[in-house]
Amino acid sequence: MAADEPLPPGPSALEAGGLWPSASSGPSTKFELDRETELRLEVEGPAPVRVELVSGFAEVFGTELTRNKKYTFPPGSRAAVFTWHGCTVQLWGSADVAYVSRDTPMLLYLNTHVGLEQMRTQAESEGERGPRVLVAGPSDVGKSTLCRLLLNYAVRRGRRPTLVELDVGQGSVSVPGTVGALCVERPADVEEGFSTQAPLVYHFGSTTPGTNIKLYNKLTSRLAHVFNLRCEANRRASVSGCLINSCGWVKGSGYQALIHAASAFEVDVVLVLDQERLYNDLLRDLPHFVRIVLLPKSGGASERSKECRRESRDQRVREYFYGPRGSLYPHAFEVKFSEVRVYKVGAPSIPDSCLPLGMSQEDNQLKLVPVTPGRDMAHHLLSVVPVDGGGAEEGLEERSVAGFIVITGVDGERQTLTVLSPAPRPLPKCVLLIMDIRFMDLK
Amino acid sequence: MGFTERGKQCLLPEEAVYLLECGSIQIFHKDMPLSVQEVYERLLLHQTLRVLQYQVYSHLKRLGFIVTRFNSSSSQSAYERRLNIRSSIGSAGKRKRSPSLRSEPGLSRGRDGDVCGDERSSEDKSVTSCTEAKESNREGRTFRDMSDRPGKCPDHDLKIKLSDQPTISDHNGDSRKENPPESTDPSEDVTMENLPGAFRWDFSKISFPDCAPDRPCNVFPAPQPALLPENVAGREVDISPWRQRLSLKPEKMSRKERDRYDWERRFKSNVRADAAVQRCGNWTEYKKLLRGREESSRKARPPHLWASAITPLVTPEHGKTTASVLDQITVMTSSQLLDGSERLLDVTADVPQIHFDVYQADGTSDFRKSRPGLPYARVCVRSFSEAVPSLRSLKCLALRSVDVPVVFALVDCGEVAFYSFKDFRLPVDVYP
Numbered sequence: 001m002a003a004d005e006p007l008p009p010g011p012s013a014l015e016a017g018g019l020w021p022s023a024s025s026g027p028s029t030k031f032e033l034d035r036e037t038e039l040r041l042e043v044e045g046p047a048p049v050r051v052e053l054v055s056g057f058a059e060v061f062g063t064e065l066t067r068n069k070k071y072t073f074p075p076g077s078r079a080a081v082f083t084w085h086g087c088t089v090q091l092w093g094s095a096d097v098a099y100v101s102r103d104t105p106m107l108l109y110l111n112t113h114v115g116l117e118q119m120r121t122q123a124e125s126e127g128e129r130g131p132r133v134l135v136a137g138p139s140d141v142g143k144s145t146l147c148r149l150l151l152n153y154a155v156r157r158g159r160r161p162t163l164v165e166l167d168v169g170q171g172s173v174s175v176p177g178t179v180g181a182l183c184v185e186r187p188a189d190v191e192e193g194f195s196t197q198a199p200l201v202y203h204f205g206s207t208t209p210g211t212n213i214k215l216y217n218k219l220t221s222r223l224a225h226v227f228n229l230r231c232e233a234n235r236r237a238s239v240s241g242c243l244i245n246s247c248g249w250v251k252g253s254g255y256q257a258l259i260h261a262a263s264a265f266e267v268d269v270v271l272v273l274d275q276e277r278l279y280n281d282l283l284r285d286l287p288h289f290v291r292i293v294l295l296p297k298s299g300g301a302s303e304r305s306k307e308c309r310r311e312s313r314d315q316r317v318r319e320y321f322y323g324p325r326g327s328l329y330p331h332a333f334e335v336k337f338s339e340v341r342v343y344k345v346g347a348p349s350i351p352d353s354c355l356p357l358g359m360s361q362e363d364n365q366l367k368l369v370p371v372t373p374g375r376d377m378a379h380h381l382l383s384v385v386p387v388d389g390g391g392a393e394e395g396l397e398e399r400s401v402a403g404f405i406v407i408t409g410v411d412g413e414r415q416t417l418t419v420l421s422p423a424p425r426p427l428p429k430c431v432l433l434i435m436d437i438r439f440m441d442l443k
Numbered sequence: 444m445g446f447t448e449r450g451k452q453c454l455l456p457e458e459a460v461y462l463l464e465c466g467s468i469q470i471f472h473k474d475m476p477l478s479v480q481e482v483y484e485r486l487l488l489h490q491t492l493r494v495l496q497y498q499v500y501s502h503l504k505r506l507g508f509i510v511t512r513f514n515s516s517s518s519q520s521a522y523e524r525r526l527n528i529r530s531s532i533g534s535a536g537k538r539k540r541s542p543s544l545r546s547e548p549g550l551s552r553g554r555d556g557d558v559c560g561d562e563r564s565s566e567d568k569s570v571t572s573c574t575e576a577k578e579s580n581r582e583g584r585t586f587r588d589m590s591d592r593p594g595k596c597p598d599h600d601l602k603i604k605l606s607d608q609p610t611i612s613d614h615n616g617d618s619r620k621e622n623p624p625e626s627t628d629p630s631e632d633v634t635m636e637n638l639p640g641a642f643r644w645d646f647s648k649i650s651f652p653d654c655a656p657d658r659p660c661n662v663f664p665a666p667q668p669a670l671l672p673e674n675v676a677g678r679e680v681d682i683s684p685w686r687q688r689l690s691l692k693p694e695k696m697s698r699k700e701r702d703r704y705d706w707e708r709r710f711k712s713n714v715r716a717d718a719a720v721q722r723c724g725n726w727t728e729y730k731k732l733l734r735g736r737e738e739s740s741r742k743a744r745p746p747h748l749w750a751s752a753i754t755p756l757v758t759p760e761h762g763k764t765t766a767s768v769l770d771q772i773t774v775m776t777s778s779q780l781l782d783g784s785e786r787l788l789d790v791t792a793d794v795p796q797i798h799f800d801v802y803q804a805d806g807t808s809d810f811r812k813s814r815p816g817l818p819y820a821r822v823c824v825r826s827f828s829e830a831v832p833s834l835r836s837l838k839c840l841a842l843r844s845v846d847v848p849v850v851f852a853l854v855d856c857g858e859v860a861f862y863s864f865k866d867f868r869l870p871v872d873v874y875p
Contacts, residue, residue, distance in 0.1 A: 035676075057674045059674075062672075064673075064674060084674065084675050084676045085674075085676060105685060107652075107663075107677070107678070107680040108652040108654075108663075108680065108682070108685065110666070110671070110675065110677050111650075111651070111652045111663055111666060111677070111680065112651055112652060113670075113671075114666035114667070114670045114671070114677065115649050115650060115651040117670040118648075118649045118670065119644055119649055121670070122644070122649075128643065131644075138694070152672075153671075153672045153675070156672035156673060157670070157671075157672050251694075251696060251700050251704075252700055252703070263726070263730070266725075266726035266727075268643070268644060269651070274689055275689075275694070276655070276656075276689055277694060279655055281707075283713075283715070284711065284713045284714060284715070285711075285714055286714065287714055287715065287720050287723060287726075287729050288714075288715045288720070288721060289643070289644075289723070289724060289725060289726075289729075291644070291646050291651065292655075293651040293652075293653045293655075294653055294654045294655040294689070295652070295653075295654060296654055296685045296688050296689055
């Protein structure tokens with residue numbers, strides 16, 4: 001198996017609505033949308049909502065809808081059907097979660113795209129690299145959505161931009177607890193998001209960068225390095241630039257991590273969503289050749305509760321194993337304790353007062369600590385990092401992840417682990433890195 | 444030693460054990476004389492006094508001090524305090540009874556008389572002493588509150604606030620930070636000449652819809668159709684209504700974050716205003732500049748300090764604020780003492796007790812059992828294995844002891860060591 005090849009096959013193109021009951025059952029409503037308005041959907045009930053474009057043009061976060069095709073939005077999802085020209089939309093399901101809004105910052109976002117496109121055109125003619133854009137802001141202001149929109153518009157113009165995902169909590173490239181990058185070659189699927197055929201993923205292990213800020217910064221630098229290599233090899237990717245989605249932690253170390261990401265990727269533009277304080281701070285701490293733009297958030301972006309975030313994280317992991325529509329079938333098998341080597345990145349932190357004077361424990365954060373398999377490992381998510389022979393374990397945390405497994409059971413007597421894996425047995429020659437994230441394989 | 448109750452002469456357990464150890468008395472239980480070991484077992488293990496405390500007691504006794512159990516009523520009453528406030532502060536170094544106190548015999552006798560009268564029923568006594576302690580505590584609080592007012596120098600000194608209080612040394616650090624660009628300028632100039640610091644992007648031509656208040660542009664022109672994706676129609680847009688819609692909700696910040704943020708806002712220099720950074724045109728040059736600065740600051744370190752395996756505790760980079768240095772060497776956890784001085788008054792279990800009052804027995808002090816006056820010190824007995832008391836409990840003890848210094852007697856396998864905390868005034872930023 002090649003080092004960077006992901007274990008699972010991509011989500012297969014099953015026909016929409018395979019998982020949910022037939023579409024014609026619910027009540028249907030027709031919406032006439034004027035130009036530059038959007039239909040916002042918040043699916044809360046137990047039943048999914050289906051949307052069909054009857055006439056005109058419409059898009060969902062920059063992806064055009066196909067006429068007379070039914071799109072399914074499962075419970076818990078949020079979407080906005082926007083139209084530049086006006087259109088008619090048919091909606092099935094409980095209609096009380098849908099409303100039309102004329103008040104969208106889409107024109108500002110479109111003009112942001114135009115600015116970036118001008119930069120790409122200039123880069124193309126000069127033979128230089130294209131714009132690298134960092135999207136920053138507090139949580140729940142639509143950072144991921146803005147990234148998706150700008151990427152979609154760029155792809156529709158024939159570019160090949162890269163999405164760099166630094167949000168370890170709610171990432172869109174892979175499961176939570178990872179950072180990664182994805183080369184975008186076609187607009188995102190309305191229901192499934194960007195196609196994750198061959199993402200570059202690194203293990204982080206937790207849902208907030210604060211647990212190991214040093215590792216987080218190291219992975220950011222590593223991603224920047226790999227992206228630079230790709231830019232050297234692929235002219236088109238270089239001209240198209242990248243969009244970096246940051247996480248919503250914008251205070252203290254989170255802010256320092258943001259500055260570090262800006263410097264590692266050598267960003268040209270920083271888009272700050274909805275927070276003037278952050279804008280002013282960045283204006284002070286980033287050099288003058290970086291353009292910092294303050295943008296409003298969309299009214300559709302609303303704060304999510306902690307439970308909601310946990311639910312969506314769980315959903316991401318479930319999608320990884322079972323596919324976005326439940327069309328994949330993962331394997332469950334047993335592995336002996338002796339067959340696996342499990343590590344955790346970062347030793348537990350010791351209070352400074354317990355250390356000898358003058359000793360720093362900075363290096364602890366990147367240390368690989370072996371974990372003995374045991375009962376407390378159950379339901380943890382683990383990253384599979386391939387190793388090529390030998391016991392070379394240094395720099396392990398900097399290697400890209402091939403896939404993920406979940407330990408569903410531990411049998412202490414027989415010394416075996418039961419794992420849920422996207423690929424059949426045996427496990428490839430690998431080292432497992434344990435995450436703090438747990439996943440219960442229910443449903 | 445001893446006291447009279449209902450016409451009988453009584454000894455406190457520690458006094459009895461001490462006298463027995465000296466060979467002055469014999470103790471009988473059921474007409475059988477007790478050995479020293481038995482007395483230890485009977486009087487020290489099951490009674491209120493522990494062996495540790497007895498060890499401290501007998502140690503001090505042998506040194507010639509007069510040691511009594513801690514009596515909160517021996518701390519000054521509120522009224523006395525108010526009268527003697529200046530003299531007691533002035534003679535804080537010398538723990539003799541101040542002359543002003545002696546010159547008011549009528550006052551103190553009146554009070555002492557009350558206590559003597561109350562000694563008949565111990566319950567009553569505890570009640571009065573409690574109220575008195577409360578009174579003096581309340582007085583202590585108002586005294587402290589006065590000193591906490593802004594504009595006055597804080598004069599209670601245990602208020603060690605380990606937050607990022609900007610101090611004079613901060614300023615030094617800051618000016619030092621701004622100096623290097625000047626000194627390293629020549630070398631930078633050479634590199635700058637080689638690399639024309641031209642901007643890659645001309646942001647006067649490439650425009651973004653920016654809601655920042657410092658951007659003058661309001662109406663954004665319609666984009667060129669060639670740059671738009673298919674089926675998308677752009678048009679002219681007015682930004683100004685969006686400016687009002689930016690989040691005005693105040694950010695949630697912890698106290699520490701807010702302090703840090705305020706500090707940064709005041710003292711962190713603007714990267715954009717830096718002349719050397721201005722000359723950089725892109726990230727490569729900027730990073731080179733930063734690396735050069737870091738290198739030069741490292742070179743400036745004396746090698747005999749930094750080259751060997753053992754280096755100073757604080758690196759110059761980490762020594763920018765007093766708070767960061769204090770954080771590195773902190774032994775006691777800091778606590779926010781100014782937040783609620785009321786909290787100090789409710790005595791909880793986690794605060795250590797004061798055990799003994801200690802008086803000097805020389806000719807200068809006229810100690811009398813009925814009128815003990817101010818003790819020389821108060822002793823809090825701690826075992827060596829116990830943790831360092833928290834700042835809050837220190838504060839509580841100081842409050843309970845009023846003007847008398849609290850000495851910690853640390854007992855380690857029979858060895859007694861005495862420690863006390865000295866008050867001093869923290870350096871304060873003279874800048875507003």
